[in-house]
Amino acid sequence: MGLTDSDINAIWLTIKLAFTVTIILLIIGTPIAIWLAKTKSWLRGPINAIVALPLVLPPTVLGFYLLIAMGPNGPIGQLTEQLGVGLLPFTFWGLVIGSLFYSLPFVVQPIQNAVEAIGQKPLEAAATLHSQPMDTFFHVIVPLAKPGFISAAILGFAHTVGEFGIVLMIGGNIPMETKVVSIQIYDQVEALEYAGAHRLSAIMLGFSFIALLLLYSFQKRGLATKFRIGR
Amino acid sequence: MTKVNSKSSNIVANLHTSLRSGSQVFELEVKSKFPSTGITAILGESGSGKTTLLRCIAGLEKSVKGLLEIGETTWLDDKRCVPTYEREIGYVFQDARLFDHLNVHGNLQFAVKRSHETVKKAFFEEVVGALDIGHLMQHKPDQLSGGEKQRVAIARALLIKPKMLIMDEPLASLDNARKQEVLPYLAALQNKFNVPMLYVSHSTDEVCRLADHVIVLHQGKVVIQGSINEVFSSTQLPHVYQQETSTIIQAKIIERDERWHLVKAEFDGNVIWLQDHNQFIGRTVRLRIIASDVSLSLKDEKESTILNRLEGRIASIQIDSRGATALVTIDLMNTEVVAQVTRKSIDDLFLMVGMKIWTQIKSVAILG
Numbered sequence: 001m002g003l004t005d006s007d008i009n010a011i012w013l014t015i016k017l018a019f020t021v022t023i024i025l026l027i028i029g030t031p032i033a034i035w036l037a038k039t040k041s042w043l044r045g046p047i048n049a050i051v052a053l054p055l056v057l058p059p060t061v062l063g064f065y066l067l068i069a070m071g072p073n074g075p076i077g078q079l080t081e082q083l084g085v086g087l088l089p090f091t092f093w094g095l096v097i098g099s100l101f102y103s104l105p106f107v108v109q110p111i112q113n114a115v116e117a118i119g120q121k122p123l124e125a126a127a128t129l130h131s132q133p134m135d136t137f138f139h140v141i142v143p144l145a146k147p148g149f150i151s152a153a154i155l156g157f158a159h160t161v162g163e164f165g166i167v168l169m170i171g172g173n174i175p176m177e178t179k180v181v182s183i184q185i186y187d188q189v190e191a192l193e194y195a196g197a198h199r200l201s202a203i204m205l206g207f208s209f210i211a212l213l214l215l216y217s218f219q220k221r222g223l224a225t226k227f228r229i230g231r
Numbered sequence: 232m233t234k235v236n237s238k239s240s241n242i243v244a245n246l247h248t249s250l251r252s253g254s255q256v257f258e259l260e261v262k263s264k265f266p267s268t269g270i271t272a273i274l275g276e277s278g279s280g281k282t283t284l285l286r287c288i289a290g291l292e293k294s295v296k297g298l299l300e301i302g303e304t305t306w307l308d309d310k311r312c313v314p315t316y317e318r319e320i321g322y323v324f325q326d327a328r329l330f331d332h333l334n335v336h337g338n339l340q341f342a343v344k345r346s347h348e349t350v351k352k353a354f355f356e357e358v359v360g361a362l363d364i365g366h367l368m369q370h371k372p373d374q375l376s377g378g379e380k381q382r383v384a385i386a387r388a389l390l391i392k393p394k395m396l397i398m399d400e401p402l403a404s405l406d407n408a409r410k411q412e413v414l415p416y417l418a419a420l421q422n423k424f425n426v427p428m429l430y431v432s433h434s435t436d437e438v439c440r441l442a443d444h445v446i447v448l449h450q451g452k453v454v455i456q457g458s459i460n461e462v463f464s465s466t467q468l469p470h471v472y473q474q475e476t477s478t479i480i481q482a483k484i485i486e487r488d489e490r491w492h493l494v495k496a497e498f499d500g501n502v503i504w505l506q507d508h509n510q511f512i513g514r515t516v517r518l519r520i521i522a523s524d525v526s527l528s529l530k531d532e533k534e535s536t537i538l539n540r541l542e543g544r545i546a547s548i549q550i551d552s553r554g555a556t557a558l559v560t561i562d563l564m565n566t567e568v569v570a571q572v573t574r575k576s577i578d579d580l581f582l583m584v585g586m587k588i589w590t591q592i593k594s595v596a597i598l599g
Contacts, residue, residue: 121328124291127315128322129391130345139341143332 007200009176010184017092017180018160021099025107025156026149028100033111034141052105059102063169066098070170088170095171095178099160106155114148115141147218158211162204240302242267242395242427246287248295259283259451265444267302267395270421270428272442272459274435276471280451281431282325285399288429289322290315301394319347321388321426323398327380329372335383336368342390350390361423362386362416378409382416389424396420396428402437417441418599435475439463439519440598447472464522464569466549466558476522476558478568479598484510493538500564504538505595517598524593525570527559529580531589539592543568545584550574561590568592 070088088094126136164182171178188197299307362382445462455467482496492507543561550557
């Protein structure tokens with residue numbers, strides 16, 4: 001296809017970022033989603049709103065706050081410096097943190113919808129069959145909400161691949177470190193290298209289409225929970 | 232009648248809870264002690280708190296206060312509340328609640344794996360056989376009929392090897408044909424597996440057929456409780472069940488009359504004729520004599536179509552001062568039978584406690 005080394009590096013970095021973020025989000029998003037699906041606490045509304053914020057905020061706003069928070073005077077920056085990992089802006093892990101916030105609703109909401117759809121009934125049945133809460137989670141909730149988890153993983157991955165603004169704000173364009181595909185395309189267009197931009201854009205288009213096709217074909221077969229948010 | 236063995240342990244349930252849904256508050260206030268043997272039925276109209284009581288016993292309602300003891304084990308008192316997953320109960324929900332992601336075999340194994348006792352293969356086979364679900368093992372729940380789902384749910388609850396089997400109207404969601412399909416399994420279960428059962432129902436037919444002990448709930452409170460016969464022959468039955476007042480007895484089939492298609496049954500020295508439904512000689516059957524099917528006469532009316540006429544003595548007369556009827560208890564040899572007659576008849580015949588009287592039993596239901 002005539003991809004340059006720089007293109008391949010960007011693609012590889014994008015995949016690594018999206019993969020890392022998806023895994024971490026499934027781990028931290030699941031308890032949040034289950035809590036939101038079950039709680040009757042007054043905190044449900046506020047937490048729901050916070051999780052959904054990235055859907056409406058311009059990525060620049062999120063990026064700006066994160067840049068400050070991760071900077072030398074920000075709470076995250078001070079913490080990371082004390083831990084000896086240095087400052088995170090303009091590093092791969094800085095991007096990971098930014099993406100975690102940015103893609104959070106895309107992972108939490110499908111799981112939350114799926115868990116809400118399961119309801120209390122199978123969980124009560126499991127409890128009467130001596131199933132402890134963690135046992136019930138792995139052997140009842142996860143299998144019954146599997147389509148929700150698949151939707152969450154596809155959307156979390158695809159949305160992280162597709163981000164741009166927040167990467168530009170807190171990542172810049174350091175090759176092999178923060179220069180993901182969307183930034184590479186931006187650079188190429190800036191440099192009037194339209195051929196290169198065409199190649200990568202076509203790949204992104206194809207990837208995004210396939211990801212969504214996968215998602216909606218799951219939904220069509222009634223396997224995935226309906227997902228109605230997005231920009 | 233099932234006599235409660237004084238040595239056998241009891242279940243003590245003194246429970247209080249109030250449930251809010253919207254602006255409505257439902258209060259459940261139950262004080263009950265019943266034997267942890269046989270089948271105890273909880274009878275009541277919808278909204279009387281039957282399901283709530285079961286959910287409290289299972290630990291599924293969070294805001295319960297009180298005392299709950301199952302024999303030697305305490306599940307709830309001031310200090311602790313044992314979580315549902317540690318209570319050794321089998322719970323059969325009204326709507327079966329099979330796990331959709333598992334087939335029938337997977338649903339049963341879910342219980343087997345989590346039972347506190349080892350479930351031997353022979354026991355598994357026995358349960359599967361008793362509920363006749365062996366041919367369904369590879370089916371997913373959505374491929375099962377309502378009756379089949381309910382049978383699988385009952386098997387699953389038995390396989391946990393519970394100390395008590397709780398059934399919340401297991402037949403309510405089924406149509407009549409399916410009901411007749413599952414009911415015989417239920418009746419046989421208690422005998423076969425000897426698990427005490429707590430059975431919720433709003434159907435007096437089901438209760439009379441299955442239960443040894445009855446708790447009647449009304450608006451979250453216990454109205455009357457006792458052995459099946461005590462409860463059903465009582466004047467304390469709530470108004471909605473007053474037409475159901477009846478005597479429930481165990482009788483033994485002793486003789487067959489081929490010519491008239493009848494069988495002779497004996498209870499406590501009394502003899503009664505029943506329709507012949509191919510009952511085995513020597514078998515014990517449970518009979519229900521509805522009080523309004525019993526009439527009284529001062530002499531033996533031989534010129535009558537009524538076959539079953541028994542001589543006895545009036546043991547008590549309870550008059551419903553607001554209505555037209557009275558409940559007369561007649562002492563036959565060693566059994567009491569209740570008759571619902573009009574107050575006018577009592578007056579006309581000068582009926583009094585201690586009088587000799589002939590009871591005429593118009594019909595007897597054989598409950599199996």
